[in-house]
Amino acid sequence: MSLEYTSSEMMTVTAARALENGTTCFVGIGLPSEAANLARLTHAPDVVLIYESGTLQTKPDILPLSIGDGELCESALTTVAVPEMFRYWLQGGKVNVGFLGTAQIDRFANLNTTLIGDYKAPKVRLPGGGGAPEIATNAGEVFITLKHSKRAFVKDVDFVTTLGFGRDGKGRDNVPNIGKGPTRVITDLCVMKPDPDTKELVVVSLHPGVNREDVMEATGWEIRFADQLESTPEPSEKELEILRELKARTERAHTGE
Amino acid sequence: MSLEYTSSEMMTVTAARALENGTTCFVGIGLPSEAANLARLTHAPDVVLIYESGTLQTKPDILPLSIGDGELCESALTTVAVPEMFRYWLQGGKVNVGFLGTAQIDRFANLNTTLIGDYKAPKVRLPGGGGAPEIATNAGEVFITLKHSKRAFVKDVDFVTTLGFGRDGKGRDNVPNIGKGPTRVITDLCVMKPDPDTKELVVVSLHPGVNREDVMEATGWEIRFADQLESTPEPSEKELEILRELKARTERAHTGE
């Protein structure tokens, strides 16, 4: 293969492939939404997408800009009130995969979307928790996707908005009625999974053309690599075509008013 | 006036008159439903009737046999799920009057719809609490209507399914977020109200042609009469006509399949 594609496209396609057909997925806005819809338009036509705005089993033709665009409701099986969404569908255990983005992530896959710096005197105030704190604990498992950088991948997050495995990797031990937590992190450089014992994130697969140094330089801690380090399969022509069409449709819709 | 009417009609008309126009009323099935709909069809066109089946602001043309007849839904402003009905509308404080019937009532207006005899070995097993326990405490006030008899009006109920004023009359004292409780009991003989201090039911009005002895004989405790004992106004011709039409329509509908 000698297809041309960007590292963003590589990330989205890899994230999309993680979603199996028939999975029920609670979708975060942005990169997760892009990946989840690509999955639905390619190998997983029966993936069930749920957005926290109450739109159940939605099939948007264009990517929503917000979590509650009209497109999500119009193409949904039905739309429920937001309390019902969080109580019956998420907390009620109907969600297999929570698909999240984040601003900061640490080695135990804890997520920070609250702030950079000190809580009382923030250097940068971020949007806050939103649905993530309970998506991460009530969904069967969690996929995370974000761009790789030293600012994002830090040894310890400034604030644990959303539990990965806690500051010591033991945050889910002996907690009843809790999901498995993050099972994979997909970036524009690689795929990481938590070590089965320590829960520290380990690179399990490098994207084509990426080497260990690239990842080490973009990660704020001494990142480990799996013994059996794999090479992430390239996007297919069809995946790229569908992704690009989706993004073009979306761009037209969002700028055309 | 020399209209002919039955004691049941007298009861229903008196119960209906208790409901002011514009009141929001949570309606029990049977006598309360008959009275509440008569009120709506006569002096209180804007009374809001709510049934526990989730039917909000309903205007049935015939009386429902069950609490969830199709007629109630078809003529309602909207129909909500039963948990919402009890949580948002009743517990949420939107109901001015809870209108209840009962099998047994005692001098402190406690209601028993659970059983006659001992709980472990009941002589007669009654249907149970249904909506009443929380209607009686979450509605602004409670009206009760039932036929007068020594079996029904007992000194102490066999079981307090639903709080009136407790076995000592003090059951609502110092309880936060609780309604006023029963403010009137309407029977086929008279109208009773709780004594402002002791909360014991006192006859405040006798229906035309009924004397004190009639009430005393039909009541299982030494019933007291108000100093200013009134005579209940007779039904009007129009009230009787509308009530009889309503009952005739209902009878036709329920037997006609």
Place this chain on the structure above:
Amino acid sequence: MAEFLSLHDAVARYVQDSATVAMEGFTHLIPFAAGHEVIRQQKRDLTLIRMTPDIIYDQLIGAGCAKKVIFSWGGNPGVGSLHRLRDAVEKGWPHKVEILEHSHAAMACAFEAGAAGLPMAVFRGYIGSELPSVNDQIKFIECPFTGERLAAVPSVRPDVSIVHAQRADRQGNVLVEGIVGVQKEAILAAKHSIVTVEEIVDDLKAHPNACVIPGWAISAIAVAEKGALPSYTHGYYGRSNRFYKEWDAIARDRDTFTQWLDENVFKGVQNHAGENV
């Protein structure tokens, strides 16, 4: 993902002896056809949960399927007693049945909590009622913010819930319309679920906020035309108030009841509501 099964197969697969079963439908959409199938398959020792037992549980109890009934109002609406329930509770026929009773508010909240995956429901209830003295599943907790005493009951989480609905589409998504009761909650709270429907359609034609239960949240769907009779299905057929009234005489006597059951349930597979309807 919902499987389309015959009613026989759905009940055979998901309703086990000794199971906890919720058949819901608040006056409307009561799953009588499914209840009769449970009777025909002679399921035993069931714990039956239902806010308003109604005729359907009277029949199941009289047929000997029930070990325990959890309910909040056990009458024949607008008519009187459930004689089979009373006979079981008062006289132990056909065998003793245990009861656990709540108020409607408690059960509605318990279904809500079950659907919400919580172990308990919290509400402002049972104040001054003696029900907590005969039901050890009613407790009280204190609000950590105001100190107010609130009631708590365990959530309802049946092994299997059975409801009837208007229609399903070919993907198994189900539309429930009209008086929706606690049907959605019953389905979502249960480990397994059976939905009987009037018909299967290509398009549910549902309103944007309609009560639609996705196929992937349901175990089995079975077509049961007129499956709610003598209760009713909004938009399809009305309630047989006449049969509800006639039931009083049928159920009052053990022999009449047994005969009715033989003729209308054991022999009358196609006629769920009985000859009298």
Place this chain on the structure above:
Amino acid sequence: MAEFLSLHDAVARYVQDSATVAMEGFTHLIPFAAGHEVIRQQKRDLTLIRMTPDIIYDQLIGAGCAKKVIFSWGGNPGVGSLHRLRDAVEKGWPHKVEILEHSHAAMACAFEAGAAGLPMAVFRGYIGSELPSVNDQIKFIECPFTGERLAAVPSVRPDVSIVHAQRADRQGNVLVEGIVGVQKEAILAAKHSIVTVEEIVDDLKAHPNACVIPGWAISAIAVAEKGALPSYTHGYYGRSNRFYKEWDAIARDRDTFTQWLDENVFKGVQNHAGENV
């Protein structure tokens, strides 16, 4: 019973300085027209509650109306930061604003509990999150049946809630359709409520289970055509995603913002969403 008022009069009567105000609408049906009226009337020291502050609270905060913001996600959806919120929190312009932050699940449950007349909401949440360390309104209770530790937050009970909806009938009953968010809960949880609508109609033409809020549960109804722009009203007009993107540049700078506010809110009474839309 709902009174039909002008938006000016509704805000003047029900939004008092220092009040606790919830303007709801989850991305959809955000009551921008009403928000602008609050700015024009220069209300001060408001405690603003909203799951997703969005541009509407960015404007109110920048205009100096807010003392405190209670929220769960404060961004410009799909675009980035709310610069006026950040400027207030990080640099105290135009004055310091206090924040109290929750997760969506907590706030959704808190609105539900407010509508349900309860002092608190109980849910399975905040496990492992550090939010409880910076929000003393998050507590934990123990389930009396299972011993499980569950989160509890105070219910939301605003002095006044403001929402936008599709239409009202002449009795003041209101239809909300599409993404209904926590709008019904906001109205029912509040002491007073204002609903702005696109139009008044003779007949709501609602589905049997539609989200209809009865007139007697609402304080005031005001017609505000396109009152949700730049957000949207399902069935009436779409979201101006373009304006949401343009807002980033407008709000980034204090002067541009102030100028925008002058031109589009203080002077532009009839043009709620601003010239840029």
